[in-house]
Amino acid sequence: MPYHDDTPQCRIRVHLRLRPSAKPSTAIHIQDETATVLIDVQKSSGGGPPKSYMDQIVFNVDSIVQSTDQQQVYEQIAKPSVDDFLKGYNSTIMAYGQVGAGKTFTMTGDMKVYGNRGIIPRSIHQIFEEKENKPEAGIVVHMSYMEIYQEALYDLLQQRSDNLMIIEENHLPAVRGLAKIRVETEAQAVQWFFEGEKFRTYGHHILNPLSSRSHTILTFYMERRVQRCRALTDFTVAKLNLVDLAGVERLKKVSTDTGGLMRREACVINKSLSFLEQTVYALRLGQGYVPFRQSKVTTLLKESLGGNCKTVLIVNCWPEEYFLDETVNSKFSSPCKPICIFTNSIQSRP
Template identity: 45%
Template sequence: MVKSAVKVFVRFRPSGIPPDGVEVLPDGKSVIVEVRKKESSGVVNNNRERLSFKFDGIIQNTSQEAVFTECAEDVVSRVLNGYNGTIFAYGQTGSGKTYTMVGENMIFHLRGIIPRSLHYVFREIDLRTDREVIVRVSYLEIYGEVLCDLLSDDPASGENLAIVEQAGVTKVKGLTKRIARSEEEALTYFFEGEANRSVGPHILNETSSRSHCIFTIHLECKLNDHPSEKVTVSKLNLVDLAGSERVKKTMTSGDMLKEAMTINKSLTFLEQAVNALSKGHSHVSFRQTKLTAVLKDALGGNCRTVMIACAWTETPYLEETMTTLKFAQRVRALTTYAVVNEKSDPATMIRRYERQIADLKQELAMRDTLTGRGRIPYDDPTDVERHELGNKIRAYLNGEANVDIVPIETLKQIKECFRQFREAHVLLLADLKKEVAERRASVTETEGLSGSPTEGGQAAGEESGGESLVGEVDPDPKLGIDVGQAPANARPSQPDGSADPLHPSSGDDNQTSAAENKDDRDSAAWETETARKNVFLTQYKKHVPDGKTLDETLKNCLVKLREKRHAIKEIINSVNQSKRSIDELRESLDAKREERLNNRTPRTVEAEMIDEEEFEMAKKLKALKVSYRQGFNVIKTLRAELQTLAEEAAECRNNLVVGFNTWYEAQRSAVKSEQPGQEDASSPEDNIHGDPSSNLLPEQLVLQRMNHDDPEMAVFEAAKKLMSRNMRRGGLSSSYQNEKMRFGARTRYH
């Protein structure tokens, strides 16, 4: 058991306004919030103006990758070792919780903790050759107090969900758990669940979450080289809480107002549970709301927990920021007790028991041989042996043989003898009962006690034969109401002056043509000016000394950038080839293992021993995974070098653009001074930035092209395309929307 405190990180949302009232200290873990006293509070006001908070880390102006590395990577790695983990984001609405957990608009570089955790899990699974891991994912939404399964195809599945506690572990009964065999498949499930979430717009956030969502990764791991009945099971809960709202600032109304009240209520109960845990109360009520019931393990049970408190730094939201920081400080006082979760694998236990039985049988056979007893069968008797034993027992019961004829060499033979005795006893009782019944019948006939049956029942039956009985079919039933069929020309005609919606009119063709002619003239003038500037740019780079120097520097940078990109592409191709080889070899190895297990018998101990071919395949697989990890590390190093070269190229390009603008304006001024009476054909406001040919490739486009060859990004994009294809087919989303329509209180906003 590992005792650990809940880690708390604070992430401030970037703002264009300098923070007034929030100060982050140089240690990177402390923050001071200054709240000015309100004049409406009166003269006597003892509220503190400066409050100091200390956490495990303060995050501001940091990339998504750095957030995952600092906050989530340690928890995810421990989940792979058998510990449960929970990462949840808390804060005011619009403070960046969903951006931290999910990301921004499914963009690869801005993906959040959930997709990065999936990538980390599957990458580590590929690199750990000594174990077999099964990954399952689930996605739970808590809308108000209603549990919704975001990955279920059954519209009515939400009615069967229930929070239960078994052996001190909280589970959601009936929740769908999809098996994910690859990162792409897991991301597809995640994207489908995201498409079904409840969101709505208000003043502070256009896509505000209207529910609490919990994405869970379930892992089941067992070793390959050391067969054991122990299997390590763990789960990682990634929680995106809905934000607390102050209605006077969000200006919500109607259904969204009801949702805001429900969200604030559930967060209030969560805060009460945290307060009770931090003060050490003997009883903590987790059943007040569904949210606290689901998070029971994360707040004080078998789990390693990390909280990310998202807050604003702007003055209008200092009160909400203060509330978030106070709650985060109370959460930091909580303690969890994490243990490695193990369970028994039934299949492995059966194989172990079969080996033990085979060993015991061999020991018995060896003992019988050494004692001179001959070969004694210890297996279950066959039908022929049972028949022979039955004949011997009947001969003994009839007095035709003595007791020595009954074999009593093994325990199974003794049990079979008792069974045969019981069968003989049952048959004897049956014969006695039959004989007694026959004697009684003969005595009754002799005394003349038998009589003829009365015919009253028959008469009564004939008397009522003419009436209709209950349940008879009506000879002229009503089969239904006839419904007429409308004629083909029954569609109502369009009102006067209205157009057919399938055939809109084209009355604005003249205006469209005029606009297109004007655009063509503007485009021709722009192309002429562009061609003239291209000529001047060429002269500047060839004949002007400064231009020649800047152009040569830029060319050298671009050559280095191209060589570095080519090197990265070759290594990526090598890594991808290694990944394909790993997948093919793993399939072959799995098939080989399955064939070995299918061919084993209960008496053979060699079933758990691998042959030379399987050993060589496992050895080659391990070498390929080591090569894959080395190539992956080289790619990360080359990416950093490529980014540096891209920045240098962008700086050289910018220097060339600035130098050309200066030289070009100087030439135009000289021409105007020599010919003051003539107007220049070019407009004074034109410059090189309007020329798309001189506006060379920016740093962002260089990185974007490089990342198109990135295998991580390829998986991410493939999962998005697969999710979009499933959505177009109307699969999971339509069924989930039907489920939501069954609950009138729920509303989906787009």
């Protein structure tokens, strides 16, 4: 069931997507009714017969998707966020998970097969359908697309310009130098998105011939007129972040190259994802100090994780035995669920 939350405080929604597998691990038990995943793991110490070595890791999410149907994934997980954005709420949809587990398939999709297009092209369609159907709302849309590679920022809509700097604006991070392109139609937005994709950093390894080596953040900025009463018109502004995080990597599983570029990339990616985990745990525990500034991705996602935003996290997993360690590590998503964030739809333009 798609989920809508109109309360001023809402929590991060967490969805698990398992990619199709011919041989799923028997250690993973899915309970669809309660959206719970139970994973049998070996206890590290202790005596007794083999069975007593087993322990069970439990993590709870909001829903579990095992289907490959991109339309269903969009309807169930992403569309409510785009609806919220169009109503004037800041929204974020973020894909996290192991390498090759389907993050880019979920966000961008297979653009050669129309039915397999992902959340980004479908969101673009929904945004411009609203703009066309409601001319009275005077909707204005801008977009930006950036990449975080090796802790440096690149503007994918300016031929990968690196002339960007994180600054603070109204106590929130902003990126100076980032192009915000005004887009009038769905075709223009798709064209700019493809233009940005050309400059994205990909690598090739055993698990994925087209592996993202960076985090990307595609943002839509919307401004629309809202008639409060006959004499009063508000201009509501909102942002939609579509985030494709780089994958959690065990280097020995993806490459035999232990000293080169892939190793350096994997170290930086894993470090930034572990900072993301630390940030989530600090928010979950309600700690006064939240280490947002430890990495570029947590700095830029400050509002999505602990500010004024409705956030959805999609955790992509391989259900095979070979990836069980990484699947267990995905349990970090569980503590995201109770994190409450403040949401306010009326952010009027002065």
